[in-house]
Amino acid sequence: MEQFDAVIIGGGTAGLSALKKLSDLNKSAILIEAGNQMGTKNVSGGILYSKRDPSTTIYNVEDVFGSDFVSSAPIERLIKKYYLHATSKSKIFTLDLTPLHEYKTNFGYSVLLNRLVPWLAERASESAEKHGGGIITGVHVSDIQWIDDKTIVTTNELEEFQAKAIIAADGVNSEVAELTAARHKFTPEELYFGVKVIIKLPERIIEERFNLDSSEGSAHLFAGDITSNLIGGGFLYTNRETLSLGAVYHYDSLLSNPITPSQLINQLIENSLISEYIKDEVPLRNDIKDLPKEDQLKIHLSASKLMKTYDELRYKYFSKNSKELVESGKFTNIEEIRTKIDSIKKDLIEKYGVQFVNNYVELEYSAKLIPDGKRCRMKKPFYRNILFIGDAAGRGIFIGPKIEGLNVGIDDAVRASIAISRSLENSNFGSDYMGKYYESLINESPYTNDMKKIDKDYLTLFLDIVRNISTGFIDPRYSFVLNLMKNSGFRGIAVGLANILGYDKILPIVESKNTYIQLPISLANRLGNIFTSSYVPAIPTLSERIAKLQYNDDTDSHIIVKNKKSEFMKKLVLLCPTKCYSSEEGEVILQHEGCVECGTCSFETDWKHPKGEKGIIYRYG
Amino acid sequence: MSVSVSQEKTKNDIEKYRHIYVIIEHFEGKIIPVTLEMLGEARRLMDEFNQKYNSSEKVVAVVLGYNVRQLCNDLVTYGADSVIYADHEELKYPINDIDTKIIAQIAKDAEIMKKISPEYEKTFVKPRYMFFAADNIGRHLSSTVLAELDSGLASDINKLVISDLDIRHEHKTKGQSIRYEKVLEMYRPDFSGFLWTTILCLDNKNPEIFREYHPQGCSIIPGAFKPIEKDSSRKGTIVEYSPNIDHNLKIKILNRRVIKKTIDYETCKIVVSFGRGIKDNPEQNIKLVEEFAELIGAEIGITLPLSKKPYQISQQLDSKYMIVDRVIGTSGSNVMPSLYIAIGLSGAVQHISGMKDSEVVISINPDENSPIIDESDIFIKGRMEDVLPILIDQIKKQMSTVSIRSN
Amino acid sequence: MLNVGVIIKLEPDFSEGNVSYNSDGTLNRAETKNILGPHSAVACNAAFYCKVKYGAQISIGTMGPPIAETALRQAQVLTNAEELNLYSDRLFAGADTLATAEVLKNGVGKMFGGGIIDIVFSGHRASDGETGQTGPQTAWKLGYTFLGNVIEFNIDSDRKVVIAKRLISLQGMDTIIEEVESPLPVFITIDPSYRSIYNTVSQRLLLNKFRKEGRKRSEDYRQFLKVYTSKNLDLDPKRVGLQGSPTIVYRVEKIPRARTNRKTEIIDPSNPNNIMPLITKIIQLARGK
Structure with missing residues (x-):
């Protein structure tokens, strides 16, 4: 049987950081990823932070992957502005939260994981191969067993092999956690549910519209009536040539008020401010009838080809690299590109009956569960010789507008790597030696602190921003608290008191409909500006959204419904983001085709990741 | 272009290429x-x-195999004038290189010609035309046999015409117009499925590159042509050929395994599919569909949701019909029969994409708002329980005693 | 050392957004992108399997105009090939399968300096009108044993044999998987359903290494490229290209289709008079008329 020193399960940002770090510590490590290519199973909201803390160490992405990370990695835009928009119908009130974003921050970049992860993988495997390790894709770990003193890893695809130490980086729906019963399955109150669409928009149009310098970006949060009365909010991040538009809600809030996730996105798009943000001039084809089908098909294909050429040229024209077209000699000057684009457009209109209308273009629909570290982080993030990191360990930071996950996983990965490295050197993989050590390292992480208690300085910053709002208009309850908080003495007492009470006690008060919904609505109503939209976006139906996704279908379902009649399962008919569940005669029926593997149904199902290479293939993530 | 009859006769007598050889496949x-x-x-x-040519050329069937003598008579009743068979244990299963050599031997054998067409024995060199099946066996066999016989072939043919053509070709005729007689025009649908390309296999008559290309070979798409009615009174010559088997056979068959009963949507003319419309009485309704399909010789398909086995039905029907192999649509088979009958299915996009190329579509559905109506030539508004019995009854009456199942 | 050859083909990319047609319905070749044919890619995967599993060296050949280099380059990405061969000569233009096989036969003969090629792979068929005949005809001319529709294979290097599984599906019959043994050299056309199976961690790691190397090599693929004409392939000009082709394309026409869009006729089944014409139609179609 083949044997390996360190085996990492899961090729997300955390797993790859572990591979890179272990290799840099001269250890041999292999990483097993179920997707057929790196990055195809990864989804994130979209901001990767690098943080600093003068009092302790934080391991950041650039520490692991090289100081040239910012200049070399395929990251999107450096987020310079951070806004919160309170909405009430067409009224919008905007708060500038940039100071919060900048708090203890080296940088925050918008990212698309399907672009970033392959780059990280390239770097990590390069290091790993020097020590006989590397990355193996398309393999799904199905079991881990301990026989005598051996740890045996079983997969659906490969012969069994042995591992001395294992890092579980298999995400929020960690099967390793479930196989080993290292932690309980996360409950809805411990999770957030996120749904997102990627919207296409040319580079320079994004910069003009959001008032950005080249390569810089902004982040926008939304709260108020767009949240459909759920606890959570919307977000819009600018990427280089796309926008990430999504919504994140408390899962138990969704359970008590079930809404189709696709509808949550629609709610955002229908908002006048957002619809103006995402607007573009979009070709609309009219199918030509009254011709034999084969001719129709050929015209359709020829028009597709021309539309693709138009689109590529237009995007290039509106991009930083537009000069390349001139330098390559294809065009003599920039104006000539414009002329060419216009002439293709004319052809499309005149020869193929294409119209150009105001609309927006969706590229990819995705969904994901997010662990709320305040509630569900593993207190003991290990089991035997397995260390849990990132989402798999339930570690994510979710405090008001402070949403961080990727950076936490990277920091965990380094700490786990240090622990394993030490064990490899001393040939001791006992949980008291390796696991306990990892636990102590994790507890030194400032991120663990963030999951335990309120950061006084962060709250101070927040209150400073809020203080500038004229308080006379809002509900006396809030104005009283706000006035109280203006006094720095009271503030200190309040935060101190809150931390004595602990998150468990205060969260139900803070994370309430008042805070997340009523307050923003009344803010917008009283202080907001009116925005109107110049068009009605043609929002794709859910089946159109699903049709755009790529899958490698598995005939066997990776999900088994345990109780077809439970109340929870019935809610999934609405809550499954891709409508895999339907209801017939009081029973819930599953059709796993179309599943995006978010795990929303996992709480009451026998839920596994699909076998290697099977299932969803995200292209943006 | 007037050629006198006597000249034509003389020319005929020296023709080196005779007959259509049809390579038989059996299992x-x-x-x-x-x-x-x-x-x-x-x-x-x-x-x-x-x-047309006042000749007596033949349809010659060629069969290789083991214990195949009894098939030869059948081939005569289906139109063969002569059957040449090679019977040997080593020929039990098709093996490309052995079969190629034997077929090429048979194609050039003058002894056989003595038995089947003594009048052509002296002049016979090779067959005039050769037909193979365009399937996993015939496609390769046709290629290697024609390579061995050093002639040309066209693949995947669905129409054939024999005619005399005036050809002007840069190489074949050195730019002159020359009449080619008895040319097999081989029509093949091109890759897009929209165009027909006619392929000819022609001798090079340009003296600088002179070469004769016979037989004119082709492989024929299953389902493209119709057999003739079986006629037990037909007579034919059956000739045994003793092949020269090389006993140091290169390829050994270690094992043959049947993997599954495939449902043949490719060649059947009619497909009948059903969906959730069976729900009121699944067991009875499936039987109704079964009876209807049997009557008109149709293959049965289902929609994707049914493959998830949503209904409680007998094991027998369940394992026969509610299976992934029968799903028509994006997660299953694409079909394009002459007639598609959609029973009690709404026409989800996934399903439509698998049947939209059907020639004629009839649907039976009580709901005029179902999307299937847009893909239907005929929409019978009604519940399957009501409509199918009427159709079955009427078809039985009209067909009276004649069975129309092709097999 | 196992020597593996692969015969590939550059083909139009028929996917939406890449394919274009002229107004007369023929393929607009100028506007349509060319790629390594999907079936050729499967053959490449099979060759790569030999490299990972048996340490084979790979030589790739294609007949075509100079632009067919693109296909060779893409094939090198897939196989990490040691040698790329382009058989390119104006004389080859317009060749049918027999004339193509003639060129490929001599091409294979020149691989690795004229050494014996143990296995030659080719695709099942090309997607742009080719016929699936080139593979078997080349095999026959080379005198190699031919195995078609191969879905799985393993090589016994000691006995110099290949053990392969091939798929046989015949009209109206059950699909058969036939397992055969054949001595090397052998010519294999790979079934589209073929998938390489690498089932140990070490094989997977080796595969990564070779893939990376292949990508790297392909960046500088010309260094691996040999270009052959009819002359240095020792070919008789009369047996190649249009001159050496038995068949010609005589005519291209639209396949007549009676039907256009469906104009739905709604029938009320309660009136038997409505049903009768339909019954006649069904019976006619059932009889195939």
């Missing part, structure tokens, strides 16, 4: 349907040919 004692289809088309072409 465990059964003839593969495409074989009979090829024989049928060869029969029609040859009857016309002999009349």
Whole structure:
């Protein structure tokens, strides 16, 4: 049987950081990823932070992957502005939260994981191969067993092999956690549910519209009536040539008020401010009838080809690299590109009956569960010789507008790597030696602190921003608290008191409909500006959204419904983001085709990741 | 262009190429349907040919195998004038290189010609035309046999015509117009499925590159032609050929395993599909569909949701019909039969994409708002329980005693 | 050392957004992108399997105009090939399968300096009108044993044999998987359903290494490229290209289709008079008329 020193399960940002770090510590490590290519199973909201803390160490992405990370990695835009928009119908009130974003921050970049992860993988495997390790894709770990003193890893695809130490980086729906019963399955109150669409928009149009310098970006949060009365909010991040538009809600809030996730996105798009943000001039084809089908098909294909050429040229024209077209000699000057684009457009209109209308273009629909570290982080993030990191360990930071996950996983990965490295050197993989050590390292992480208690300085910053709002208009309850908080003495007492009470006690008060919904609505109503939209976006139906996704279908379902009649399962008919569940005669029926593997149904199902290479293939993530 | 009859006769007498050779495929004692289809088309072409050219050329079936003597009579009843068979244990299963050598030997054998067409024995060199099946066996066999015989072939043919053509070709005729007689026009649908390309296999008559190309070979798409009605009174010559088997056989068959009963949507003319419309009485309704399909010789398909086995039905029907192999649509098969009958299915996009290329679509559905209506030529508004019995009854009446199942 | 050859083909990319047609319905070749044919890619995967599993060296050949280099380059990405061969000569233009096989036969003969090629792979068929005949005809001319529709294979290097599984599906019959043994050299056309199976961690790691190397090599693929004409392939000009082709394309026409869009006729089944014409139609179609 083949044997390996360190085996990492899961090729997300955390797993790859572990591979890179272990290799840099001269250890041999292999990483097993179920997707057929790196990055195809990864989804994130979209901001990767690098943080600093003068009092302790934080391991950041650039520490692991090289100081040239910012200049070399395929990251999107450096987020310079951070806004919160309170909405009430067409009224919008905007708060500038940039100071919060900048708090203890080296940088925050918008990212698309399907672009970033392959780059990280390239770097990590390069290091790993020097020590006989590397990355193996398309393999799904199905079991881990301990026989005598051996740890045996079983997969659906490969012969069994042995591992001395294992890092579980298999995400929020960690099967390793479930196989080993290292932690309980996360409950809805411990999770957030996120749904997102990627919207296409040319580079320079994004910069003009959001008032950005080249390569810089902004982040926008939304709260108020767009949240459909759920606890959570919307977000819009600018990427280089796309926008990430999504919504994140408390899962138990969704359970008590079930809404189709696709509808949550629609709610955002229908908002006048957002619809103006995402607007573009979009070709609309009219199918030509009254011709034999084969001719129709050929015209359709020829028009597709021309539309693709138009689109590529237009995007290039509106991009930083537009000069390349001139330098390559294809065009003599920039104006000539414009002329060419216009002439293709004319052809499309005149020869193929294409119209150009105001609309927006969706590229990819995705969904994901997010662990709320305040509630569900593993207190003991290990089991035997397995260390849990990132989402798999339930570690994510979710405090008001402070949403961080990727950076936490990277920091965990380094700490786990240090622990394993030490064990490899001393040939001791006992949980008291390796696991306990990892636990102590994790507890030194400032991120663990963030999951335990309120950061006084962060709250101070927040209150400073809020203080500038004229308080006379809002509900006396809030104005009283706000006035109280203006006094720095009271503030200190309040935060101190809150931390004595602990998150468990205060969260139900803070994370309430008042805070997340009523307050923003009344803010917008009283202080907001009116925005109107110049068009009605043609929002794709859910089946159109699903049709755009790529899958490698598995005939066997990776999900088994345990109780077809439970109340929870019935809610999934609405809550499954891709409508895999339907209801017939009081029973819930599953059709796993179309599943995006978010795990929303996992709480009451026998839920596994699909076998290697099977299932969803995200292209943006 | 007037050629006197006597000249034509003389020319005929020195022709080196005669007959249509049809390479027969069979499996465990059964003839593969495409074989009979090829024989049928060869029969029609040859009857016309002999009349037009006042000749007596033949449809010659060639069979290789083990214990295949009894198949030969059947081939005669389906249109073969002569059957040449090679019977040997080593020929039990098709093996490309052995079969190629034997077929090439047979194609050039003058002894056989003595038995089947003594009048052509002296001049015979090779067959005039050769037909193979365009399937996993015939496609390769046709290639290697024609390579061995050093001639040309066209693949995946669905129409054949024999005619005399005036050809002007840069190389073949050095730019001159020359009449080619008895040319097999081989029509093949191109890759897009929209165009027909006619392929000819022609001798090089340009003296600088002179070369003769016979037989004119082709492989024929299963289902493209119709067999002739079986006629037990037909007579034919059956000739045994003793092949020269190389006993140091290169390829050894270690094992043959049947993987599954495939449902043949490719060649059947009618597909009947059902969906959730069976819900009111699944067991009875499936039986109704079964009866209807049996009556008109149709293959049965289902929609994707049914493959998830949403209904409680008997094991027998369940394992036969509620299976992934029968799903028509994006997660299953694409079909394009002459007639598609959609019973009690709404026409989800995934399903439509798998059947939209059907020639004629009839749907039975009580709901005029179902999307299937847009893909239907005929929409019968009604519940399947009500409509199917009427159809079954009427079809039975009209067909009276004649069975129309092709097999 | 196992020597593996692969015969590939550059083909139009028929996917939406890449394919274009002229107004007369023929393929607009100028506007349509060319790629390594999907079936050729499967053959490449099979060759790569030999490299990972048996340490084979790979030589790739294609007949075509100079632009067919693109296909060779893409094939090198897939196989990490040691040698790329382009058989390119104006004389080859317009060749049918027999004339193509003639060129490929001599091409294979020149691989690795004229050494014996143990296995030659080719695709099942090309997607742009080719016929699936080139593979078997080349095999026959080379005198190699031919195995078609191969879905799985393993090589016994000691006995110099290949053990392969091939798929046989015949009209109206059950699909058969036939397991055969054949001595090397052998010519294999790979079934589209073929998938390489690498089932140990070490094989997977080796595969990564070779893939990376292949990508790297392909960046500088010309260094691996040999270009052959009819002359240095020792070919008789009369047996190649249009001159050496038995068949010609005589005519291209639209396949007549009676039907256009469906104009739905709604029938009320309660009136038997409505049903009768339909019954006649069904019976006619059932009889195939």
